[in-house]
Every structure is written in C-alpha cells, then in structure tokens.
Amino acid sequence: MIKILPGEKISALDKRHLELTGQKGIELMEQAAKAFSSWFCKNFDSKNSIIIWCGAGNNGGDGFAIARILKEKGFTVSLIECFEPSDNLSTDCEINRNRILESIRSSKWRGQIPESSIAIDAFLGVGLKGTLRNEARDKIKAFNSQEAIKVSVDIPSGLKAEGVAGSDVVLSDYTISFAQPKLSLLLPENEFCVGDLKVLDIGIDSRSYHDFQSDFYFLQKQDVKTRHKLFHRFSHKGDFGKIMLVGGGAGKVGAILLSGESALRTGSGLVFLNVNSSEILITQIGLREAMTSIEKFPRLDGFDAIGIGPGWGMGNREEQLEYFLNMAKCPLVLDADALNLIGENPALWNLIPVKTILTPHLKEFDRLAGESSDQLERWAKAKELAVKFKAIIVLKGANSLISLPDGRQVFNSSGTQFMATAGAGDVLTGMLTSLLGQGYSPENAALCGVFHHGLAGELAGKRFGRGTIARDIIKAIPMTFSELGIS
Numbered sequence: 001m002i003k004i005l006p007g008e009k010i011s012a013l014d015k016r017h018l019e020l021t022g023q024k025g026i027e028l029m030e031q032a033a034k035a036f037s038s039w040f041c042k043n044f045d046s047k048n049s050i051i052i053w054c055g056a057g058n059n060g061g062d063g064f065a066i067a068r069i070l071k072e073k074g075f076t077v078s079l080i081e082c083f084e085p086s087d088n089l090s091t092d093c094e095i096n097r098n099r100i101l102e103s104i105r106s107s108k109w110r111g112q113i114p115e116s117s118i119a120i121d122a123f124l125g126v127g128l129k130g131t132l133r134n135e136a137r138d139k140i141k142a143f144n145s146q147e148a149i150k151v152s153v154d155i156p157s158g159l160k161a162e163g164v165a166g167s168d169v170v171l172s173d174y175t176i177s178f179a180q181p182k183l184s185l186l187l188p189e190n191e192f193c194v195g196d197l198k199v200l201d202i203g204i205d206s207r208s209y210h211d212f213q214s215d216f217y218f219l220q221k222q223d224v225k226t227r228h229k230l231f232h233r234f235s236h237k238g239d240f241g242k243i244m245l246v247g248g249g250a251g252k253v254g255a256i257l258l259s260g261e262s263a264l265r266t267g268s269g270l271v272f273l274n275v276n277s278s279e280i281l282i283t284q285i286g287l288r289e290a291m292t293s294i295e296k297f298p299r300l301d302g303f304d305a306i307g308i309g310p311g312w313g314m315g316n317r318e319e320q321l322e323y324f325l326n327m328a329k330c331p332l333v334l335d336a337d338a339l340n341l342i343g344e345n346p347a348l349w350n351l352i353p354v355k356t357i358l359t360p361h362l363k364e365f366d367r368l369a370g371e372s373s374d375q376l377e378r379w380a381k382a383k384e385l386a387v388k389f390k391a392i393i394v395l396k397g398a399n400s401l402i403s404l405p406d407g408r409q410v411f412n413s414s415g416t417q418f419m420a421t422a423g424a425g426d427v428l429t430g431m432l433t434s435l436l437g438q439g440y441s442p443e444n445a446a447l448c449g450v451f452h453h454g455l456a457g458e459l460a461g462k463r464f465g466r467g468t469i470a471r472d473i474i475k476a477i478p479m480t481f482s483e484l485g486i487s
C-alpha cells in the first residue's frame with residue numbers, strides 16, 4: 001500500500017524517485033501528463049474543445065504537456081497562461097511550454113475567456129503556499145465562471161493538500177490526482193470542489209516511500225490480491241468456514257438476509273442466521289441456502305466467525321451482546337445496532353475481543369465516539385479507539401477509512417455514490433464475516449472485504465446507475481473475484 005504523504009513532502013518524494021531511478025523530472029512530468037491524458041481520452045470525446053489554464057509551477061507544466069498530448073489526439077486545445085512574462089517558470093514548466101508554443105493558441109490572462117466545453121485547471125497544485133494572492137483569486141473566480149465541465153490536474157487550484165477548502169477554490173467536476181490522493185481530497189467537506197476523484201499511477205518507484213513517515217495509506221487493487229487465501233481442487237465446504245450472522249429483529253429481517261446472501265456470494269461454506277423468533281419463517285423463505293436459529297443465547301462453539309447487528313433492534317439486547325462478546329472464541333464483526341448498543345453503554349468497549357472489526361457509518365461512529373466537529377476529528381478519534389481497544393474500525397462512506405490497532409489508517413479506493421442505498425452496509429457485514437470465517441486474518445478480511453465491497457458497488461453501479469440496490473451489489477460480488485483473477 002502506498003503511503004499518503006503531506007503535501008510539503010511530495011517534491012522530496014519526487015526527488016527520491018528521481019535519485020533511485022535515474023529519471024529526469026521532465027520524464028516524470030511526461031508520465032503524469034500521459035496518465036492524465038489517457039484517463040481523459042477514455043472519458044471525453046475528441047469533438048470537445050478544451051481550454052487549459054496553466055500556472056507557472058509544475059502543475060502548469062503538467063498542463064502544457066497535457067495540451068500537447070491532447071492536441072495530438074485530435075482535441076481542439078487552447079491555453080490561458082496564468083502568469084506574467086516577468087514571473088519565473090519552473091524548469092520543467094518552461095520546457096513543456098516551449099514544446100508547444102508554435103502549435104497551440106495561447107493567450108495571457110486578460111479577463112476574457114475563449115469558449116470551450118471542457119476546462120482543465122492546471123493553475124496551482126500542491127506547491128500552493130500561505131494565503132492565496134489576490135491575482136490568483138481573480139483567476140479562480142474566472143475559471144469557475146465558465147459553463148464548461150471542469151477537470152482539475154492533481155488538486156483543485158486554491159485547495160491545500162491538507163485541510164478544509166476556503167471559498168477561493170476551483171469548483172471541479174473531476175479531480176485527477178497523481179500517485180496518491182492528497183488528504184484534503186478525501187474529506188467529505190471538500191466534495192463541493194473536488195467532484196469525482198480519480199488517483200492515477202504515474203510510476204513513482206515504491207522504494208521512494210521508505211524514507212517518509214506517515215500513518216495514512218491508500219488501498220488499491222494491486223494491494224488486495226496478495227492478501228487473499230486461494231482455494232484449490234481439494235478444498236471442501238469446511239475450508240470455506242461456518243459463520244453465524246445475528247440480527248433480523250421484527251420488521252428488519254431484510255438486513256440479515258442481505259448479510260447472509262452476501263456471505264454466501266463471498267464464498268462462505270455454511271451460513272447460519274440467528275433472528276427474532278417471530279421472523280423464523282420469513283428468514284427461511286428469504287434465503288434458502290442459509291440455516292436459521294432463534295435462541296437468544298445460542299451455542300457458539302464450532303463457528304469460525306460471527307457478525308452481529310444488521311436489523312437487530314436495541315430493545316433488551318444488551319445482555320445478549322454481552323453474551324456474544326464474552327463467549328465467542330472466534331473473530332467478530334460488529335455493525336449497526338450492536339454498535340448503537342455500545343454507544344449507549346460504553347462499558348461494553350472493554351468486553352470487545354481484540355481485532356474485532358467494527359463497521360460504523362458516520363452517525364453510528366458519532367454515537368460510539370461522541371460528536372465531532374468535522375471529519376478530521378473523526379479520523380483522529382477512529383485511530384485513538386482502534387489503538388486503545390486493539391480493534392479494527394471501518395468508518396464507512398466514500399473512501400471508507402480502515403483504522404488498524406497499530407495506528408495505521410487505510411483509505412479505500414473502490415466504491416461509488418450508487419452504494420448510498422439501504423442495505424449496502426449489511427452487505428459489507430456479510431462479506432467481512434465471510435472472509436473471517438474462511439480464515440483470513442482480521443486485517444486482511446477488513447482490507448479485502450472493504451475493497452471488494454466497493455468494487456462490487458462499482459460493477460453494480462455501472463449496470464444500474466441511480467437505481468442500484470443492495471441486492472445488485474451482492475450479485476456483483478463473484479465478479480469482483482474474477483476481476484482480480486482470484487479463484
């Protein structure tokens with residue numbers, strides 16, 4: 001997994017990469033521009049006219065290189081230079097500017113903007129320092145006044161790599177960031193200026209990160225495959241685990257059915273659903289592959305993992321939760337009402353076995369950890385709780401954050417807004433419990449489960465768009481394994 005470094009360390013990271021590989025800065029910039037252009041060509045037709053706003057630093061240098069590449073690909077490209085002739089251009093910006101001077105119409109920033117259907121913001125990147133100067137503010141306002149689709153290179157101009165955006169910031173529809181997401185791009189508070197986020201690999205040598213300290217990591221497809229257990233010709237049902245999912249109170253049995261079905265689709269050998277006695281019939285009809293039980297205090301021996309909470313209800317459940325926490329000898333997942341119960345009775349924290357996976361969404365997290373004024377505070381509290389109770393806390397949402405007992409915090413890269421639908425969290429609980437039951441370590445179960453859940457959401461979202469429902473995500477789970485080449 002790559003580390004997410006603070007903005008001020010990124011030029012040092014580049015330098016380290018150049019030392020290790022013998023590459024030149026201009027070559028790395030070309031890789032970044034090529035990666036951006038290849039994403040751009042996949043998403044936009046060359047009939048579009050493009051205007052690229054270039055600053056004087058390396059972000060502007062990326063912009064000039066992108067202009068050249070997109071022109072070669074057949075787009076109509078014009079440029080606005082957001083600097084004065086007296087300004088010092090970075091070396092690589094100057095080189096890329098000189099490479100296109102003759103072929104592309106370029107105008108100085110004078111307040112007039114040629115029409116275009118797409119505007120690319122390569123004005124300011126992670127090199128932004130201190131308070132934004134007045135002349136930069138005017139350019140950002142002018143950029144935002146365009147009707148075009150807006151795409152930012154690396155980071156919306158005016159946004160710092162860390163922290164919450166102010167009012168002088170480019171309002172992008174898409175932000176295409178290089179090598180690693182900057183922390184500010186992951187804050188829900190900055191969604192209004194970041195838009196859709198895509199992080200592109202630009203070939204930074206992974207050894208370059210060794211010299212830098214950070215507890216923040218970014219989980220991508222290439223990090224997941226090696227964490228999986230592989231099954232073979234002689235694998236039998238027992239190898240895939242026997243799990244119990246506890247929930248399904250009156251009127252909410254759908255939640256546990258979704259968890260059960262997703263556990264089966266994730267590969268569980270045997271799934272038991274423990275539900276309210278009133279719900280036994282509907283549970284059996286709802287998921288024929290599952291076995292059911294209704295005891296409040298069922299026997300727990302023989303289970304490889306237990307997931308507790310989806311649709312459980314909170315009335316008179318405390319004693320039951322205590323029983324599961326005290327008696328279970330296998331790994332646990334706690335979700336939904338199990339978390340709400342802990343929020344109401346913080347003493348229960350002390351009963352949670354080490355390496356239990358907790359999966360709160362924002363509201364459940366606030367019930368567990370107290371109100372936070374912003375997401376940065378939630379991230380800090382999640383780390384504190386994970387370390388203190390040696391738990392794995394999955395703070396759900398776009399780019400779910402997995403906080404590990406050793407203090408590392410891992411942002412997930414997969415997922416889509418189409419997962420913001422009832423029951424999507426129950427699907428995750430089933431997947432995580434399933435992987436634990438198949439013998440994955442809690443860390444691997446959390447990282448693989450969260451990544452595959454997001455990927456299943458992406459696949460379902462591609463097919464059903466705004467009408468995606470939780471069952472569509474479940475159906476896509478098997479495809480996530482084939483996407484990663486896992487049997």
Ligand SMILES: NC(=O)C1=CN([C@@H]2O[C@H](COP(=O)(O)OP(=O)(O)OC[C@H]3O[C@@H](n4cnc5c(N)ncnc54)[C@H](OP(=O)(O)O)[C@@H]3O)[C@@H](O)[C@H]2O)[C@@H](O)CC1
Nearest residue numbers: 029056057058059124125126127128129131132133136154
């Ligand atoms: N590994 C990677 O990720 C790679 C990253 N790459 C790219 O490099 C980018 C970083 O480039 P960078 O370091 O040259 O800085 P950059 O963002 O262009 O900003 C400098 C400009 O901003 C200006 N400026 C500063 N403060 C200001 C203020 N308050 N108000 C107004 N203006 C202000 C400053 O002006 P100055 O203060 O010098 O007069 C100068 O003109 C990065 O985001 C990515 O796009 C790729 O090319 C290769 C691999």
Ligand SMILES: Nc1ncnc2c1ncn2[C@@H]1O[C@H](COP(=O)(O)OP(=O)(O)O)[C@@H](O)[C@H]1O
Nearest residue numbers: 361396397398415416417420422423424425426
């Ligand atoms: N905008 C989004 N982008 C990516 N993933 C999302 C988004 N919205 C929700 N999700 C994911 O969908 C799931 C929703 O979980 P949750 O809120 O518990 O739903 P429910 O309680 O209805 O099951 C979480 O795993 C979350 O990460």
Ligand SMILES: [K+]
Nearest residue numbers: 121124155157
């Ligand atoms: K930018």
